[in-house]
Amino acid sequence: MTRERALSITTEAPLAAGDPGQPLVSVRRVTKAFGAIRALSDVDLDVYAGEVVALLGDNGAGKSTLAKILAGAHPADSGEIRVGGRPVSISSPSEAQALGIAIVYQDLALCENLDTVANLFLGREEGRFLLSEESMEKHARSLLLRLSAKIPSVGTAVASLSGGQRQVVAIARSLLGNPSLVILDEPTAALGVAQTAEVLNMITQLSESGHGVVLITHQLADVQVVADRVVVLRQGRNNGTFRMSEVSQEDIIAAITGANNAGAAGRTGPSQQSSKGSP
Amino acid sequence: MSADELAQVGVPADRPVTSSAGADEVRRQPAWHLGNLLSRLGSTLPILIGLGLVWGIFGATNSVFLSSANLSNLAIESVAVGTIATGIVFVLLVAQIDLSVGSMSGVASSLLGVGLTEWGLPLGVAIAIALLASVGVGLVYGIVFVRFNVPSFVITLAGLLALLGFQLWLIGSTGTINIPFGSWIVRFMQQMYLPHPVAYALAGLAAAGFAASGLARIRRRRKAELPSGSVAPRLLTSGLLLVGLEAATWYLNRANGVSYAFAFFIALVVAANVVLKRTRWGRYLYAVGASPEAARRAGINVDLVFMSAFVVCSVMAALGGLLAAGRLAAASISSGTGDVNLNAIAAAVIGGTSLFGGRGHAYSALLGILVIQSISNGLTLLALSSPARFMITGGVLLVAVIVDSVSHRSRVAHGRA
Numbered sequence: 001m002t003r004e005r006a007l008s009i010t011t012e013a014p015l016a017a018g019d020p021g022q023p024l025v026s027v028r029r030v031t032k033a034f035g036a037i038r039a040l041s042d043v044d045l046d047v048y049a050g051e052v053v054a055l056l057g058d059n060g061a062g063k064s065t066l067a068k069i070l071a072g073a074h075p076a077d078s079g080e081i082r083v084g085g086r087p088v089s090i091s092s093p094s095e096a097q098a099l100g101i102a103i104v105y106q107d108l109a110l111c112e113n114l115d116t117v118a119n120l121f122l123g124r125e126e127g128r129f130l131l132s133e134e135s136m137e138k139h140a141r142s143l144l145l146r147l148s149a150k151i152p153s154v155g156t157a158v159a160s161l162s163g164g165q166r167q168v169v170a171i172a173r174s175l176l177g178n179p180s181l182v183i184l185d186e187p188t189a190a191l192g193v194a195q196t197a198e199v200l201n202m203i204t205q206l207s208e209s210g211h212g213v214v215l216i217t218h219q220l221a222d223v224q225v226v227a228d229r230v231v232v233l234r235q236g237r238n239n240g241t242f243r244m245s246e247v248s249q250e251d252i253i254a255a256i257t258g259a260n261n262a263g264a265a266g267r268t269g270p271s272q273q274s275s276k277g278s279p
Numbered sequence: 280m281s282a283d284e285l286a287q288v289g290v291p292a293d294r295p296v297t298s299s300a301g302a303d304e305v306r307r308q309p310a311w312h313l314g315n316l317l318s319r320l321g322s323t324l325p326i327l328i329g330l331g332l333v334w335g336i337f338g339a340t341n342s343v344f345l346s347s348a349n350l351s352n353l354a355i356e357s358v359a360v361g362t363i364a365t366g367i368v369f370v371l372l373v374a375q376i377d378l379s380v381g382s383m384s385g386v387a388s389s390l391l392g393v394g395l396t397e398w399g400l401p402l403g404v405a406i407a408i409a410l411l412a413s414v415g416v417g418l419v420y421g422i423v424f425v426r427f428n429v430p431s432f433v434i435t436l437a438g439l440l441a442l443l444g445f446q447l448w449l450i451g452s453t454g455t456i457n458i459p460f461g462s463w464i465v466r467f468m469q470q471m472y473l474p475h476p477v478a479y480a481l482a483g484l485a486a487a488g489f490a491a492s493g494l495a496r497i498r499r500r501r502k503a504e505l506p507s508g509s510v511a512p513r514l515l516t517s518g519l520l521l522v523g524l525e526a527a528t529w530y531l532n533r534a535n536g537v538s539y540a541f542a543f544f545i546a547l548v549v550a551a552n553v554v555l556k557r558t559r560w561g562r563y564l565y566a567v568g569a570s571p572e573a574a575r576r577a578g579i580n581v582d583l584v585f586m587s588a589f590v591v592c593s594v595m596a597a598l599g600g601l602l603a604a605g606r607l608a609a610a611s612i613s614s615g616t617g618d619v620n621l622n623a624i625a626a627a628v629i630g631g632t633s634l635f636g637g638r639g640h641a642y643s644a645l646l647g648i649l650v651i652q653s654i655s656n657g658l659t660l661l662a663l664s665s666p667a668r669f670m671i672t673g674g675v676l677l678v679a680v681i682v683d684s685v686s687h688r689s690r691v692a693h694g695r696a
Contacts, residue, residue: 073576093575093576093578094578097578105576108570108573108576109573109576111565111566111573111574111637112570113565113637113638114562114565114566114569118562122562122566122574122577122579123574123577123578123579124578125559125562127559129558130553130557131557131559131562133557134496134499134500134503134505137503137505138503138504141505159690173577
């Protein structure tokens, strides 16, 4: 990551190359196995700029595996990933960052002994020989202010922040690299009602400012508040892609659990993005 | 921040800023704030009190203990093990341990002795060989640790034995190798004291440096439009530091004065602390010590950070061994054995560096070694030798570890881990 890139802190996503009709990130027929376990089989996913895609599925459906492939934590065994229309291979977290893909993990995202500023800039500190603490603090303040984040003090250790505040810091950090796609892995899993609202508010802000957002969650209530589209995985395969405006909660649950034939009927090819999940 | 400014930084004016999240929500307490000052002192306060107690008790029971000559001697005796303890701080910060620092220092002593006498090498070359050997040892530890995930205490325990064997082999049957008294490192550790005016000037310079760094920080914060605190408190603390340092210098100057060796050790500790607190690598040590996984996900090369910590610790141990050899004007099969290992580790822990990683500072090596050396020195003056010394030092270490553990647990319980 270049210095300039690290310095350019903005909540506006850079426009993806090419026409706006093109997906920001496009995943085709991605397969991943861990030993004998097939975590993903021929999975497709498209994310456009300015939309929130909820990635749903039961435990072990492959949601986190797909997220980690995009974030460079695991390489895919086969399949194609395109970013801005260009085929890419993502083999490390730093490559994902360079491609404008940021991920916020459910846990273990922050170092609790460091303060908010240090955590925000961890891995991309400013300063040549000595750290430019003032410059980082200034950028951190303006970033948090723009995100309307309620952080009591940027100088105290993250350990003293609430779960929601930590999640906000983790999301804010993902924005420092100026990503076009932000992946959130169960950001509200451990949060209370008010804190969840805070994080959902932030997700809406991200998509409004032009970022593509992938939201991995089990909370269907959250999905209904923020998501534009729902992609369901079941046992490592696509099991339906729905427009939020055209689908009922029952259909989504059916696709997740495979309770009826909706799954098979709703399995769509990439060209049928908005087809309904049930007949 | 006004609405205009918000608009400038890209927030549409019509977007409601969440009600209670005003500019004052995102604040950082300025450094001079009383609570902040206390919390900064917080970790070193117990050790300062402990040091005061130790000095008070020995000063009351023995008239020699607080004399200029004894304190000057105590300072120089702290240098070798204190240097090793400084290295220990680096591995403790990444939540690892090096149990072989004593043996590493013994090997360095032996390489110096053998190099100067049997191999007839110039001093600089002998020192370079010892330091290079320690880099190699630290690299081996680091590579074994990151490749095979073996707990570091086992790796370094194996290293302890292997290094001890190497040391015995180096020294051979003679058991002791004398280092010529004319050698620079022996004079450095035994006879070289700062001329009095130079000592006063250095003390003044240190206080001036403290003031200047504080003022520069305030100026940078003002320039960045951050809350900066005022100049007066910093000047006041600088003035107090100046008085304290000059008084200490005056007191030591009544006897031999301030040794080069102790001045070197202080400079080493200050430099180590700057590296830990103000550089990228230093910050990575804290990050990796607290959560290796979070550090890895932030794009930090965690393996490299672990390896560098082991290397720095080994190099510091070797440096301590070289200084110890100079102090004794000899290298022997017992160099670096006995209580050197545990004293170095105990010093870092007693001084306030946590065994749980991610918490501590370089000054803990200085404070901790002063406590240990004071106890050792005071008990010797009271004609209580090794048995009592070992037991009391062991007791102090136990107390320090309990304090560390309890405060760690309470931080976890109060969500301030």
